[in-house]
Amino acid sequence: MSDYEVLKTEVLIIGGGAAGVRAAIGADNQRADVCLVSKGPVARSGVTPLAYQSLQAAFGISDARDNPDIHYQDTIVEGRHLSDENLARVLADESIPRALDLEKFGIKFKKQGEKFFQILHPGQTYPRNLVIVGGGFGLIYGLKRELQRRTRVRILEDFCVSHLLEDRGELVGAFGLNMRDGRFYAIGAKSIVLACGGYEELWGNSDTPPDSTGDGVFLGFKAGADVIDLEMVQYYPTVFAHPESLRGILVLYETLLEREHLDFRLVNNEGKEFLPEAPIPARDTLTRLIFTEIEDGRGTEHNGVYIDPGRSSKSHEEIDGLVNELLKVPDTNLKKLGIDLRKDRIEVCPAVHYTMGGIRINEKAETSVPGLFAAGENAGNVHGANRISGNALSETQVFGARAGKFASEYAKGRRHDSLPMRVIKEGVQEWKEFMRKKKEGIRSLVLRRELKRVMDCSMGPNRNEGGMKKALDKVLDLRQNALAKVAVTGGRVFNVDWRTAMEASTALGLAELVIRSALLRKETRGHHFRSDFPQTLETPQHTLVRRRDHEIGVAFSPVRRPDQ
Amino acid sequence: MEEQVIHARILRYSPGDKVSRVDMFVVPYSPGMTFQTMLRYIYENTDPTLAFRDYRCGRGVCNTCSIKVNGRVIRSCQTPVRAGVKVFLEPANDRIIRDLVVELD
Numbered sequence: 001m002s003d004y005e006v007l008k009t010e011v012l013i014i015g016g017g018a019a020g021v022r023a024a025i026g027a028d029n030q031r032a033d034v035c036l037v038s039k040g041p042v043a044r045s046g047v048t049p050l051a052y053q054s055l056q057a058a059f060g061i062s063d064a065r066d067n068p069d070i071h072y073q074d075t076i077v078e079g080r081h082l083s084d085e086n087l088a089r090v091l092a093d094e095s096i097p098r099a100l101d102l103e104k105f106g107i108k109f110k111k112q113g114e115k116f117f118q119i120l121h122p123g124q125t126y127p128r129n130l131v132i133v134g135g136g137f138g139l140i141y142g143l144k145r146e147l148q149r150r151t152r153v154r155i156l157e158d159f160c161v162s163h164l165l166e167d168r169g170e171l172v173g174a175f176g177l178n179m180r181d182g183r184f185y186a187i188g189a190k191s192i193v194l195a196c197g198g199y200e201e202l203w204g205n206s207d208t209p210p211d212s213t214g215d216g217v218f219l220g221f222k223a224g225a226d227v228i229d230l231e232m233v234q235y236y237p238t239v240f241a242h243p244e245s246l247r248g249i250l251v252l253y254e255t256l257l258e259r260e261h262l263d264f265r266l267v268n269n270e271g272k273e274f275l276p277e278a279p280i281p282a283r284d285t286l287t288r289l290i291f292t293e294i295e296d297g298r299g300t301e302h303n304g305v306y307i308d309p310g311r312s313s314k315s316h317e318e319i320d321g322l323v324n325e326l327l328k329v330p331d332t333n334l335k336k337l338g339i340d341l342r343k344d345r346i347e348v349c350p351a352v353h354y355t356m357g358g359i360r361i362n363e364k365a366e367t368s369v370p371g372l373f374a375a376g377e378n379a380g381n382v383h384g385a386n387r388i389s390g391n392a393l394s395e396t397q398v399f400g401a402r403a404g405k406f407a408s409e410y411a412k413g414r415r416h417d418s419l420p421m422r423v424i425k426e427g428v429q430e431w432k433e434f435m436r437k438k439k440e441g442i443r444s445l446v447l448r449r450e451l452k453r454v455m456d457c458s459m460g461p462n463r464n465e466g467g468m469k470k471a472l473d474k475v476l477d478l479r480q481n482a483l484a485k486v487a488v489t490g491g492r493v494f495n496v497d498w499r500t501a502m503e504a505s506t507a508l509g510l511a512e513l514v515i516r517s518a519l520l521r522k523e524t525r526g527h528h529f530r531s532d533f534p535q536t537l538e539t540p541q542h543t544l545v546r547r548r549d550h551e552i553g554v555a556f557s558p559v560r561r562p563d564q
Numbered sequence: 565m566e567e568q569v570i571h572a573r574i575l576r577y578s579p580g581d582k583v584s585r586v587d588m589f590v591v592p593y594s595p596g597m598t599f600q601t602m603l604r605y606i607y608e609n610t611d612p613t614l615a616f617r618d619y620r621c622g623r624g625v626c627n628t629c630s631i632k633v634n635g636r637v638i639r640s641c642q643t644p645v646r647a648g649v650k651v652f653l654e655p656a657n658d659r660i661i662r663d664l665v666v667e668l669d
Contacts, residue, residue, distance in 0.1 A: 044668065
């Protein structure tokens with residue numbers, strides 16, 4: 001028995017979240033032959049199930065003055081003018097029909113009578129967020145059901161793609177490891193959609209699940225696709241820093257800290273409050289204030305700060321009532337873990353929440369590599385330097401649908417359809433190389449842990465050239481020296497260490513690109529804060545990373561204005 | 565004070581094995597520990613070959629971390645483990661891929 005399988009499809013979708021599943025539906029609508037592979041179980045892995053309930057679409061129901069033009073304006077203004085304006089236009093226009101598609105698929109929204117209920121979130125001129133019943137899980141569960149109705153679509157779960165295959169400069173498929181049977185698969189495809197989400201897990205402080213390692217961004221980069229604005233990383237100010245079992249779980253700070261709510265206080269390890277007088281600062285400022293306390297040595301044992309209920313102006317009875325009414329740390333059994341929010345101070349820290357950078361796309365979700373498409377968080381130039389609430393899920397649907405449609409069109413128009421044995425053998429060989437050296441040596445999880453430490457330390461919300469250059473040296477050292485010494489033991493089927501080794505390799509490669517992009521951007525814009533360059537330049541420009549042979553090119557690229 | 569530990573027996577099975585086996589792990593307890601963080605501890609410090617689903621959401625939403633503890637199915641990220649206990653861990657259903665990893669519904 002050979003140790004690899006060969007499959008063929010027209011459109012290969014990599015990623016089983018909201019964008020990937022929507023792309024598969026879009027491609028199936030065009031009657032293409034579709035295969036979707038996902039690193040974890042569809043609808044039960046990645047970021048989508050954890051997303052909050054908001055999907056932005058300018059129906060103008062809550063306020064009749066709202067329309068797609070204002071949605072478009074909000075997106076580019078709040079994105080600090082770094083969004084590709086043509087993509088922002090498509091996003092604003094098509095969120096409406098894509099939301100209606102979701103209803104057709106059976107996904108439920110909160111309604112007032114017959115009409116969508118819309119709420120206002122920061123960054124929106126008028127109330128625009130639709131409320132998905134069941135949040136991100138409700139969305140992806142419904143999408144998965146719709147996908148399962150389309151019985152022609154082939155789904156492979158627990159499948160890790162290691163690289164894209166090309167033959168004489170043309171994209172011909174992908175190669176990967178099927179964790180379920182421990183075998184390598186070469187999948188021949190006429191077009192490929194990358195929809196693997198973001199790269200939050202390069203950092204230790206993140207609120208994402210462990211699989212968000214930016215696989216799709218690095219796969220695209222390795223295949224020669226342009227990668228854009230990787231330094232743009234959105235933080236959420238407060239997640240649990242401790243205990244380990246709660247690390248990364250969001251703490252809804254507005255409810256805890258607002259004077260009219262619980263009136264708890266943020267304090268450092270000296271017990272001192274460090275926020276200015278009310279109101280509570282916006283997220284980017286709050287993140288920086290907390291981070292500065294930690295950086296300057298006034299943090300807690302687990303590198304956080306405290307939320308202290310002890311100084312609240314509210315009575316015990318008031319607190320008791322409000323905690324029950326307002327506080328939904330989703331489903332976590334704080335009390336069972338010995339934490340009582342009414343009495344105990346908790347340790348919180350800022351965490352990477354969303355990555356705005358990714359693979360550069362155009363309105364057809366095409367990347368710079370013919371036949372390669374990208375959508376959702378995997379793509380890069382939609383949100384610019386800051387993303388407003390509700391646009392993440394809208395993006396998955398608008399560009400997921402477009403990627404599926406245009407990838408099908410591309411596949412239908414392509415005559416060449418071969419996956420030469422030579423290319424397959426190269427793929428097998430590459431894997432065997434990667435796995436062979438590894439009987440004794442370093443555990444790959446040690447590399448991932450080390451990378452996270454470096455990224456938290458130097459690539460956090462406060463950045464400067466000296467720190468980032470040190471981080472780059474460290475990352476290159478890990479990549480060039482430690483990676484070759486990684487050991488993997490055990491059988492082939494569902495070998496967690498194999499997958500961790502792949503992810504460590506991807507994360508280290510991608511971290512280099514993130515740091516190089518951040519070094520190039522010598523200004524402060526949105527979520528990229530340079531303490532050595534605090535001013536914002538007049539003309540916004542993208543940072544662009546591109547592989548040419550074995551060289552990495554980093555350069556600026558102009559932001560596209562309408563119809564450029 | 566004597567170090568507090570957990571005695572965890574885990575059912576191990578790999579495809580191709582004729583029979584499964586049971587491995588015993590002694591894990592140091594830490595406050596706030598759940599079955600998920602305990603498994604992670606074993607994978608990181610004792611046995612790199614332990615197969616379990618670690619792409620957990622950590623919030624009790626995805627259910628991929630379901631396992632059977634002393635005969636009862638639990639979500640391992642949502643279930644605290646108590647110091648000093650002896651527990652027996654098995655896969656959550658009969659469709660075993662390897663060790664504690666099963667095909668999900």
